[in-house]
Amino acid sequence: MEPSNPKSHIVLLSAPAHLTPVIELGKRLVTFQDVEITIFVASFTQSAVAESRMLQAALSTKLFHVIHLPPADISNLVAPGDKGITSLSAAVRLVRPTFQAAMSRLKTEAIALVVHVFSMECLGVSDELKIPKYVFVSTNAWFLAVLVYTPVLEKEVEGEYAGKKEPFVLPGCSSIRAEDLPDPVLLRTTANYREFLKIGMEIPEADGILVNTWEELQRKTLASLRESKLLGGVAKTQIFPVRPINSKGSPALKNELVDWLDKQLADSVLYISFGTIECITNGLPMIAWPLYSKQRMNATMLTEEMGIAVRSETLPSQGVVGREEIKKMVRKIFVDDEGREMRDRVKELKLSAEKVWSNGGSSYNGLVEMVECKKKC
Numbered sequence: 001m002e003p004s005n006p007k008s009h010i011v012l013l014s015a016p017a018h019l020t021p022v023i024e025l026g027k028r029l030v031t032f033q034d035v036e037i038t039i040f041v042a043s044f045t046q047s048a049v050a051e052s053r054m055l056q057a058a059l060s061t062k063l064f065h066v067i068h069l070p071p072a073d074i075s076n077l078v079a080p081g082d083k084g085i086t087s088l089s090a091a092v093r094l095v096r097p098t099f100q101a102a103m104s105r106l107k108t109e110a111i112a113l114v115v116h117v118f119s120m121e122c123l124g125v126s127d128e129l130k131i132p133k134y135v136f137v138s139t140n141a142w143f144l145a146v147l148v149y150t151p152v153l154e155k156e157v158e159g160e161y162a163g164k165k166e167p168f169v170l171p172g173c174s175s176i177r178a179e180d181l182p183d184p185v186l187l188r189t190t191a192n193y194r195e196f197l198k199i200g201m202e203i204p205e206a207d208g209i210l211v212n213t214w215e216e217l218q219r220k221t222l223a224s225l226r227e228s229k230l231l232g233g234v235a236k237t238q239i240f241p242v243r244p245i246n247s248k249g250s251p252a253l254k255n256e257l258v259d260w261l262d263k264q265l266a267d268s269v270l271y272i273s274f275g276t277i278e279c280i281t282n283g284l285p286m287i288a289w290p291l292y293s294k295q296r297m298n299a300t301m302l303t304e305e306m307g308i309a310v311r312s313e314t315l316p317s318q319g320v321v322g323r324e325e326i327k328k329m330v331r332k333i334f335v336d337d338e339g340r341e342m343r344d345r346v347k348e349l350k351l352s353a354e355k356v357w358s359n360g361g362s363s364y365n366g367l368v369e370m371v372e373c374k375k376k377c
Contacts, residue, residue: 015118021138037064172224216352243363283350
C-alpha cells in the first residue's frame, strides 16, 4: 500500500567521472528537504568499476535509490584528441534512450529532474515527461558565468580567445584573462569548444541552476547571474547556491589524521590537496597550483578576488617551479603579514559556510525555494 502522503520524488543524473558531487547533493536534499531521491549513474566503460566502489559507502546510508545506467563505450565515437567534455557528451548521448525508458518506469513519479552540467544531453527528457528540469554546476559561480557568457563571446570576439591581451569582460563579474579560461574555450576549432558552447547555449532552457557555492563566497557573481541587465539577461533562469558540495572522506582515516593534527602546533602544518572548496570550508589558505581545465581560473579567483591564496609566477603547467619560489610562497602563508591576513579572511569564509545550512541560511533557503517551486510546477 502506498503511503497516504508520499514524499516528493526528485531524480538526479550524474555525469561520467562526476559522481561524488551528485551523491553529496542527494544527501543534502534528503537531509534538509525530506524528499525521496533516485540517482542515475552514468559512467564510462573504463571507470564503471571505480564508480561502483564509490557508491558502496553512500548506499550504506540508505538515504536514496541508485540506478546504474549501462557503462558507455565511446572508443569509436570520439577522436583521440577530443577527450574532456566531448567524451562526456558522447557518453551521455549514448545512454539517453536507456535513461529515458528507466525514468518512465519509476514506481514513484518524479516531480523534477536535476542533471549534472556535463549531462545536459539528457535535460530534454524532462520535457517529454512534463516535469521541471534543473542543472547542477558542481564547480562555482564564476565558472557558470563564463559558461553562460561564452555564446556572447562567440558572436563578439574575432579569432581565437587564446593570446588576446585584453581581459574578457563578464558583466557584473570579475573579468577573465585569456590565459585563465577553461581548456575547452582556448581553441574555438575543437570539438571540446563546440560542446562547451552548446552547453552555454542550452543551460538557460533549465527551470533553474544549482551551483556549488554560497552567497557570502561569491555574492557579486551570484548577483550578476540574477540581474536581468547583467549576466541574468543571458542565464535567464533562477540561480540556487547550494553551498560547497564535497565528500567528508573516510571516517577512519579522518580520525587518524585528526589525532595526528591535534599533536601539532596551531597553523604549523602544510596540507597538500587537490581540493579548493574543501580548503575554504576548513579555513585553510592555499598555494594554488593550477595545471589544466578550470584550475587556472580557480587559482585567479582564490588569489585576486578572494585574497586567500598565493600562486607561483611560473605556471606549473608551463614550466618547473623552483624550490626558492616554493619556499617563498610557503613563507608568505606561514610567516608574513600577508599570510596572517589570508588566514583571517579564509576563517571568516569558513564561518559563513557553516551557517548557510542553518534554518534561514542562504543555501537552506535556496533548497527550500527550489523544492517548493518543483512541487507547484
